[in-house]
Amino acid sequence: PKSSPEPSVRFPLSPFPSQHADVRIFSRLAWAGAALWCGSNPFFSCAQRSKPQCRGLAPNGFQNSIMAPVWKCLSTTHSLRDQHYSHWEFPDWVPSTRKWTFLSxxxxxxxxxxxxxxxxxxxxxxxxxxxxxxxRINRFNSLQPHEERLDVSFFVGGPVWAMEWCPCPEGSGATQYVALYCNKGMDDKNSLAELHVGPALLQLWGLGTLQPETGLAYAIATDHGCIWDMKFCPSGAWELPTPCRKPPQMNRLGLLAAACSDGRVLLYSLPHPEALLAHKRAQVQCVATLQVGSIQAGNSSECGQCFSLSWMPSKPHHHLAAGFYDGTVAIWNLPTKSLLQRVRQPDGSLKLYPFKCFLAHDHAVRSIEWCKVNSNFLVTAGNDRKIKFWDLRRLYEPINSIKRFLTTEITWPLPYSGVTVAQDNCYASYGLCGIHYIDAGYLGFKAYFVAPRKGTVWSISSSDWLNAVAAGDITGELLAAVLPDLAVNPLNIKRPSERRFPIYKADLVPCSPAGRQAEESKAGPAVRARTYSEMAKEHYLCFQDTDLRSFRNFFSRAPMRRMHEQEVKAELSLDRMQLESIHKVRFSPNLDSHGWLVSGGQAGIVRVHCLLGLISPVGRKLLQERRAQFSAMYGGQPESPSASPAEHALLQKQ
Incomplete structure (x- = not known):
């Protein structure tokens, strides 16, 4: 309070609250919120300055006021990654041909x-x-990217439930990879309350330098059941594919953690595909198995299935957090030497036990995310409908607990003190179903309504480079929204509907002309097919893509009119298979492909799109500078010097 004899928050912040009576009112919430936002947020110093003039239109057709936070986020993300990212970590975990068994x-x-x-x-x-x-494309095949729009589509064989981009250094010009998992059968149903094992396939898709090179790089066969989530080590795990390591070692592409339905977390050291070029499928020994419990405990996890993962975003990335079915959150220290936490298995792999466990929720932990600017803070969302912010130094109670609705996924945008939340609509109040931004509690802002949705939002992803979020829902619509500057009260933002736009909409269409006419006239019976074979026999999917190269006159264009109409009048049919449903959405974390977005869902068709209109001249200039630095550091690019269509799209001037 301004009337206090001392300021309520001082900088630099102490880890302990002051004894002054006026300061003690804020409790841990004030100190934690201030530490993760004001102490680390570059916008804090900017908020005191006069606002720049943001009138007129940007080159992409959006208002300058909408694009201003995007331009700020580029320099903010670049600066913080220079501070928090590493060049090389986990030197002992290098892939070896001795640990790979190729299957017939x-x-x-x-x-x-x-x-x-x-x-x-x-x-x-x-x-x-x-x-x-x-x-109709074959399994593990893809369509050629469109010459103008550059979108890519490929078929993975089953419903997609986990997906992640492989990180690579800024300006490397390296091949982009996406790891994903899909169910074996289109109609598979798995009980979340019980552990189960079984064969599964973890696929790694190479997108080239996002030119016509899309294809399955290789796939890993596992026997640990479903993979519900996967996370790559944010930095320090990628190395140049050339020069090659001395056999049997292989150059490392990345470190991937996978959350499995048998209650374990598997850690894989993935090689560059060039080393496995002659083989497409392999069964590999993971470098470490992460398990809850202790050395004396049995093999089966007492916490149930593992649903969510988060890798510590700041170097040296030594900690990995996971959320389980019974509400437990476990945190492992990956390079530990403790004999109580590290056990060498007979096959040479490691079994690691957590150094910290706590009961975060009364039910399953659906999503977990680490704060990107301060590794002391963590946010979790559970089936008890609560979102909780945690200070890992004081785990006896959360910093803040918010009970609103059933959260499906959360993401923590880099510059801000809150999280964006996707939700199931089963508990949402009328008119509030959709995507929200929720402050951690320190600033006291009310929840900001990013975008309304009629159906369940299965997945949400944020781009630190673009200050944007993307979400896919059960109705088959993939949309993106440019966030405002959330360092100030977002309730003062005017016309929030102008910040969101559709990327594509998937509709289920009858194959026969008679069926289409009956559906258009609403005279025919409602579709009630509950199995994939019934649905695919008489229907096809129609993807309606938006031209994302420019947003000029966007609000009068057909995709925007269709999106606004469905936000008001859309009907959701829950008594049939939702073949158009989108389960996973991921923005690329890499500067070289920061305008690209991958999505996949029930149909097993994965699509990659370029949000070319959001790629600003500031981003192109930064990319050119980082490529020059990378080339000077490593003596040349690892890939072919010829520019791909995607690179032209990123580097050319508007």
Missing amino acids: ESECAQYLPEEVKSPLFSIQREGIEEDSVLY
Whole structure:
């Protein structure tokens, strides 16, 4: 309070609250919130300055007031990654050919997804007259990227439930990879209350330098059941594919942690695909198995299935957190030498036990996220409908606990003190179902409504480079929203509907003309097919893509009108298979592909889009500078010097 004899918060902050009576009112919430926002947020110093003039239109057609936070986030993200990212970590975990067993066709058959061909689908791109060609592609195959829009589509064989981009250094110009997991069968149902094992396939897709090189790089066969989440080590795990290491070692592409339905977390050291070029599927020994309990405990986890992971975002990235079915959060110290936490297995791999466990929720932990600027803070969301912010130094109670609705996924945008939240609509109040930004509690801002949604939002992802979030829902719509400057009260933001836009909408369309006419006239019976074979037999998916190269006159264009109409009048049919549903959405964390977004869902069709209109001249200039620095440091680019269409899209001037 201004009337206090001393300021309520001082900088630099002490880890302990002051004994002054006026300061003690804030308790741990004030100190934790101030530490993670004001102490680390570069916008804090900017907030005191006069606001720049943000009138007029940016080159992409958006208002300058909308794009100003995007331009700020580029320099903020670049600066903080220079501070918190590392060049090389975990030097002992280098992939070796001795730990890889290549499977024959007959051996790998039990791991492969059941569907060998995708459902029928068409792609209608805004502004392009097409004949609505119906595609059906084979398993592990892809369509050629569109020459103008650059979107990529490929079929993985089953419903996608976990997906993540592989990080690479800024300016490396390296091949981009996406790791993903899909269920074996289209109609598979798994009980979340029980542990279960079984064959599964972890796929690694190479997107080239986002040019016509898309294909399955290799796949890893596992016997640990479903993979519900996966996270790459944020930095320090990638190395140049050349020069090659001396055999049997292979150059490392990344370190990947996978949350499995048998209650374990598997840690893989992935090699560059060049070393495994002659083999497409392999069974590999993980470098470490992470398990809750102790050395004296049995093999089965008492905490149930593992649903969510978060890797400590600040170097040296030694800690990994996981959320489990019974509400437990466990944190491992990966390079520990403690004999109580590290056990060498007979096969040479490691079994690690956590150094810290606490009961975060009364039910399953659906999502967990580390604060990117201060590793002392963590946020969790559980099936008890609560979102809790934690100070890892004081775990006896959360900093803040918010009970609102059933959260499906959360993400913590880099510059801000709160989280963006996707939700299931089963507990949401009328008119409040959708995507929200929720402050950690220190600033006292009310929840900011980012975008309304009619159905359950399965996945949400934020881009630190673009100050944007993207979300996919059960209705088959993938949308993105540019966030305002959330360092000030977002309730003062005018016309928030102008900040969101659709990327594509997937609709289920009857194959027969009679069926289409009946659906248009609403005269025919409602679709009630509950199995994939019934649905795919008489229907196809129609993807309606937005032209994302520019946002000029955007609010009068057909995709925006359709999105606003469905936000008001859309009907959701829950008595059939939601073949169009989008389960996972991920923005690329890499500067070289920071405008790219990957999404996948129930149909097993994964799509990659470039949000070219959000890539600003500031981002292009930063990319050129980082590529020059990388080339000077390593004596050349690891990839071909010829520029791909995607690179032209990122580097060319508007």
